[in-house]
Amino acid sequence: MTGVIIIGAGQAGLQAAASARDEGYAGAITLIGAETAPPYQRPPLSKAYLKGEMDDEGLELRGADFYAESNIDLRTGVRAETIDCAARRVTLSGGEIVPYEKLVLAMGAVNRPLNIAGADLDAVMFLRGLTDAQAIKAAVSGARRAVVIGAGFIGLEFAAVAAGKGLDVTVVEMAPRVMGRALSAAMSDFFAQQHRAMGVTLRLGAGVQAIAGENGRATGVVLTSGEELPADLVLVGIGVLPDIALAEHAGLETADGVVVNETLHTSDPDIFAIGDLSLHPTRFAPRPVRLESVQNAIDQGRAVGATLAGKHTSYDKVPWFWSDQGPFKLQMAGLNMDCDQAVLRGDPASGAFSVFSFRGGVLAGVDSVNKPADHLGARKILTNRAAITPQQAADEAFDLRRAT
Ligand SMILES: Cc1cc2nc3c(=O)[nH]c(=O)nc-3n(C[C@H](O)[C@H](O)[C@H](O)COP(=O)(O)OP(=O)(O)OC[C@H]3O[C@@H](n4cnc5c(N)ncnc54)[C@H](O)[C@@H]3O)c2cc1C
Incomplete structure (x- = not known):
């Protein structure tokens, strides 16, 4: 029986399968995953798992029984090789050809080389x-000295864990501040200070020219200035690229991601794209965005699952994200891009505060550290399109629940 094929058995793909069933979709669901492990969560890989506080089983998104009980045909260690949109079929590694009525692309992203x-x-x-x-x-x-290339979320989470394990850690970043692509300047500065306090050396505004080695093994990182930073482990965290090759070859519209509309349909009405892969319109940003977050993967998976079950669903969720670095829990709501005003709520010196960022006078993004109530308040304000002024946001006596 033809039914739904989902390519990519990660956070988004699994969620689409589970939600389609929850919403009453009764047709066949085939979930194809290139990795051999059953679907698992990635966030702990740079946090609890790396620290040794979580094992492989703890990473799994669903228990082994879930797939049979939900009648989801999970095929791990299998790659979708080509899509024939006209004939509505997918060719798998091994040569099998499977037909579909609807196809969901959830191939995620690959590391930037x-x-x-x-x-x-x-x-x-x-x-x-x-x-x-x-x-x-x-x-x-077995390492003593680690150099991290890139001060993004993964690089800094790794740096915090490695420093905690007693390694001598240096982070090299081309930009003038850490996590600069996503965070407000004040929050970025706070995290730079805290990493230094944790014993991490930050080299901001520094380019990398080469990795030096001996006998096939890295021994250091050579900066564009010629200086060499010795290392017996080099962690590269320079971001990811959406895994668009399959969609591109199939003739779907792509850019920095697979282009979708507000119902997450691609340029082919029988094909959806979700998760790290989807370049989607959103009321939270002045242009389409591609987001790399668990929230986005889960909520887009849910939306497509409902649509597959016949409940035509637009995607309109507030983006949010978290990152754990040492004792600090960073939480972000909304999107900071193109903001023209930012105010502090709370005192950075206390180790718990938020930055509220505004675009044209309207709240657009909130970064919080160790302030879960601010984060939840911000998500509610953004969801309800409630109004809050910069003055109110900056006043800790102003109850965020009063914004209307
Ligand atoms: C180390 C790490 C830490 C993170 N921490 C956080 C965090 O703290 N908070 C947060 O919100 N987000 C975090 N993220 C991001 C989050 O994990 C991703 O946004 C999320 O996993 C995206 O889900 P996805 O299903 O779109 O993609 P993925 O989870 O990448 O799944 C895609 C799957 O598709 C498979 N695939 C690709 N091509 C094919 C093919 N042709 N055929 C079959 N299968 C294919 C891939 O092998 C992969 O298994 C982190 C990510 C990493 C790597």
């Missing part, structure tokens, strides 16, 4: 999947 000499040496590591995390965990236990 590091195109410099020495990038292929041993002990140069990238973190995206479980096998990467297993290798990094093993390498950390």
Whole structure:
């Protein structure tokens, strides 16, 4: 029986399958995953799993019985090789051809390659999947000096864990501030200070020229200035690229992601794209965005699951994200891009505060550290399109629940 094929058995793909069933879809569901592990959560890979506080089983998104009980045909270790949109069928690695009525693309993202000499040496590591995390965990236990290339979320989460394990850690970042692509300047500065206090050396505004090595193994990172930072482990965290090749070859519209509309349909009405892969319109940003977050993967999976079950659903959820670095829980709601005003709520010196960012006088994004009530309040304000002024946001006596 033809039914739904979902390519990519990650957070988004699994959620689409589960939600389609929850919403009453009765047709066949085939969930195809290139990785051999059953669907698992990625966030702990750079946090609890790396620290040794969570094992492989703890990462799994659903128990082994879930797939049979939900009548979801999970095929792990299988890659979708091509899509024939006209004939509505997918060719799998191994040669099997499977027809579909509706197709969901949830292939996620792949690590951005590091195109410099020495990038292929041993002990140069990238973190995206479980096998990467297993290798990094093993390498950390034998390492003394780590250099992290890129001060994004994954680089800094790794830095905090590695410093906590007693490694000498240096983070090299080309931009002038940490997590600069996503965070307000005040929050970025706070995290830079805290990482320094945790013993991490930050080299901001510094480019990397090459990775030096001996006998096939990395021994250091060479900056564009010529300076060499010694390292026995190099963690590369320079971001990801959406895995669009399959969609591109199938003739679907792509840009920085697979282009979808507000119902998450691609340029082919029988094909959806969700999660890290989807470039989607949103009322929370002045232009379409591609978001790399669990919230986005889950909520888009839910929306497509409902649509598959015949409940035509538009996607309109508030983006939110978190990151744990040392004792600090960073939470973000909304999107900060193109903001022209930011106010502090609380005192950074206290270690718990928020930054409220406004675009044209309207609240657009809120970064909070160790302030869960501010984060939840912000999500509610953004969901309800409630009005709040910069003065109210900056006044800790103003109850966020009063914004209307
Ligand atoms: C180390 C790490 C830490 C993170 N921490 C956080 C965090 O703290 N908070 C947060 O909100 N987000 C975090 N994220 C991001 C979050 O995990 C992702 O946004 C989320 O996993 C995206 O889900 P997805 O299903 O779109 O993609 P993925 O989870 O990447 O799943 C895509 C799957 O598709 C498979 N695939 C690709 N091509 C094919 C093919 N042709 N055939 C079959 N299968 C294919 C891939 O192998 C992969 O398993 C983190 C990510 C990483 C890597």
